Amino acid sequence: MTTGGLVLTTTAAVGASVLAAGPAQAAVPQRAALVKAPAAAPGTAPGRAATAKQSRAAKQKTRAATAVKYAAKQIGDPYRYGGDGPGSWDCSGLAQGAWRKAGVKLPRTTQQIYKAVGKKVSWKGAVKGDLLFFYGGRSHVGVYAGHGYMIHAPNSGEKVKKIKLTRYYKRNFSGGVRPGL
Structure with a gap:
C-alpha cells in the first residue's frame, strides 16, 4: 500500500505481524531468520557439560602440579623397599604419596x-x-615432571631422583x- 510516497508492508516474523514504513523505493519485504540453538542435555543449561569438563580438567592440572611439586621435594630421600614416606620411598610409595598430597x-x-x-595415556x-x-x-612407576623428565625412586642403594x-x-x-580426573 502506498500513501504519500511511503510504502507500508506487512511481514510475518516468527508468528507475529510487523508493520513497517519507509520510502517507496526501499520497500523490500524482510524475512525473519530462524536460528536453532544447540540442544542441551536434559536438566542442564547449554554449555554446562563443557564447562564441567573444563573445570574437571583444570582441577586435575592443579592436582598434578601439587603432586609433582611434592615428589620433587623428596629428591635425595633414600629408596627403601615398601617405603611410603616420609623419609624413604619405593617407586609406588612415592607416586602414591605425591598424589595423596594432591588429594x-x-x-x-x-x-x-x-x-x-581409568584414564590411560x-x-x-x-x-x-x-x-x-x-x-x-x-x-x-615414576611421576612425569614435564619436558621429558621423571621423578622416581629407582632401586635399593639409590635415592629419589x-x-x-x-x-x-x-x-x-x-x-x-x-x-x-
Whole structure:
C-alpha cells in the first residue's frame, strides 16, 4: 500500500505481524531468520557439560602440579623397599604419596595403581603429573615432571631422583595413567 510516497508492508516474523514504513523505493519485504540453538542435555543449561569438563580438567592440572611439586621435594630421600614416606620411598610409595598430597587416593602397588586409574595415556600423550610405568608387569612407576623428565625412586642403594627420559625408558615403557580426573 502506498500513501504519500511511503510504502507500508506487512511481514510475518516468527508468528507475529510487523508493520513497517519507509520510502517507496526501499520497500523490500524482510524475512525473519530462524536460528536453532544447540540442544542441551536434559536438566542442564547449554554449555554446562563443557564447562564441567573444563573445570574437571583444570582441577586435575592443579592436582598434578601439587603432586609433582611434592615428589620433587623428596629428591635425595633414600629408596627403601615398601617405603611410603616420609623419609624413604619405593617407586609406588612415592607416586602414591605425591598424589595423596594432591588429594587423590591411589592403591599401593604399581599394578593396582595402573588398574585403578581409568584414564590411560601414551608415551607421547603424557603431561605433567601423569604416572609412567615401565618393564614387564608394570613393575616400576615414576611421576612425569614435564619436558621429558621423571621423578622416581629407582632401586635399593639409590635415592629419589629426577631423570631425563632416554630411549632406554621409551623402550621399556609399558603404559601411563592420569590420576585425579
